[in-house]
Amino acid sequence: GQQVMQIPQYQHVQEGEDFTTYCNSSTTLSNIQWYKQRPGGHPVFLIQLVKSGEVKKQKRLTFQFGEAKKNSSLHITATQTTDVGTYFCAGLTDSNYQLIWGAGTKLIIKP
């Protein structure tokens, strides 16, 4: 079936270091969405990418959608303690019009 693979599962960084999570789909996506879930909270929508090769920025966060619309990445520059949480990607396909979720990458700031 259709799958969205997300790596890594965890990433430990020192505050101020960069963080990146990657998603790869088995099929071409019509769009990809990113969500953030803080500890104890619920997933919150961050952004959506629709166009091939699209790059969007939100302050220190940079989101990319691959040329083939099968992969995406989220990069955080100079992480802060407020960035802690789990970041999920979710892809929409034209076949079922339903989001397929990645397993998430947990960002942990080393004390």
Next chain:
Amino acid sequence: DTGVSQNPRHKITKRGQNVTFRCDPISEHNRLYWYRQTLGQGPEFLTYFQNEAQLEKSRLLSDRFSAERPKGSFSTLEIQRTEQGDSAMYLCASSFGGASGGTDTQYFGPGTRLTVL
């Protein structure tokens, strides 16, 4: 509209009892999703509705679980004969999606935390 709401926020029950949760979606959204999430894991899809029709149900969902969305607005999720393994956060999300348009961007409620003793 203030977003997706869920009630109750917490539920503690004894094994074997039935429980029912309610979700009120964002009013203009046609889709409503139920997910289950355990500590350290991502949301696990349970079922979803488009308007009042239940379009998909996870194969992982046992017959003890049932969901309804009778008028295409709020939804209920019932778990019969609860087991300790049912302890989890139950999340509801709503979206606008489907073949006619919409990107299925999902807006989540705060969840109902179920503890089965």
